[in-house]
Amino acid sequence: NAGVTQTPxxxxxxxxxxxxxxxxxxxxxxxxxxxxxxxxxxxxxxxYSASEGTTDKGEVPNGxxxxxxxxxxxxxRLESAAPSQTSVYFCASSEGPGGTQYFGxxxxxxxx
Amino acid sequence: GNSVTQMEGPVTxxxxxxxxxxxxxxxxxxxxxxxxxxxxxxxxxxxLKATKADDKGSNKGFEATYRKETTSFHLEKGSVQVSDSxxxxxxxxxxxxxxxxxxQGTTLQVKP
Numbered sequence: 001n002a003g004v005t006q007t008p009x010x011x012x013x014x015x016x017x018x019x020x021x022x023x024x025x026x027x028x029x030x031x032x033x034x035x036x037x038x039x040x041x042x043x044x045x046x047x048y049s050a051s052e053g054t055t056d057k058g059e060v061p062n063g064x065x066x067x068x069x070x071x072x073x074x075x076x077r078l079e080s081a082a083p084s085q086t087s088v089y090f091c092a093s094s095e096g097p098g099g100t101q102y103f104g105x106x107x108x109x110x111x112x
Numbered sequence: 113g114n115s116v117t118q119m120e121g122p123v124t125x126x127x128x129x130x131x132x133x134x135x136x137x138x139x140x141x142x143x144x145x146x147x148x149x150x151x152x153x154x155x156x157x158x159x160l161k162a163t164k165a166d167d168k169g170s171n172k173g174f175e176a177t178y179r180k181e182t183t184s185f186h187l188e189k190g191s192v193q194v195s196d197s198x199x200x201x202x203x204x205x206x207x208x209x210x211x212x213x214x215x216q217g218t219t220l221q222v223k224p
Binding site for chain 1: 116146154155205210214215
């Protein structure tokens with residue numbers, strides 16, 4: 001049981017480039033989440049998917065899109081990266097909305 | 113709205129000292145409360161949780177009691193070790209929204 005896995009671990013982008021962060025969970029969870037972590041600000045919710053086939057905006061969705069590919073996978077896309085998107089990105093999953101969330105190891109993104 | 117406030121860090125202690133990290137919350141309804149820990153370079157791990165008033169969550173020598181009357185969930189440990197050095201996040205889930213709200217995190221540094 002790997003839990004929640006994320007790829008890549010680290011990425012450097014130039015302003016304007018696009019990329020997709022991948023997340024997968026093997027716990028048969030229904031709900032999945034994307035957060036960003038910035039110094040002194042804790043974690044902030046970008047997007048979430050309460051169940052397969054649904055996605056909703058969180059606190060800071062601007063500049064991002066998501067896809068719930070299937071029950072296991074939830075990807076986060078940056079269409080045109082900006083330096084303000086330099087952050088550490090965490091994916092999480094839970095059995096259902098309101099359930100205990102389990103986190104992946106994170107993706108460290110640097111946008112130059 | 114819902115919010116979580118943690119004591120500011122960093123907290124620096126000597127090994128075997130007593131630890132308290134304060135956490136207070138504002139929420140509508142009856143949230144579940146959590147402490148997550150983030151070791152250097154890693155993702156967040158669930159440390160303990162409590163789902164209703166007067167519940168005590170405990171794990172690895174850490175404890176926190178859900179106090180509805182003071183809207184608090186302070187983290188305590190009787191004797192810290194160097195290996196406890198990490199960032200600790202208090203969080204709540206509002207059962208109505210299903211969203212996890214984090215405090216800003218408190219860095220703990222334990223010196224030998």
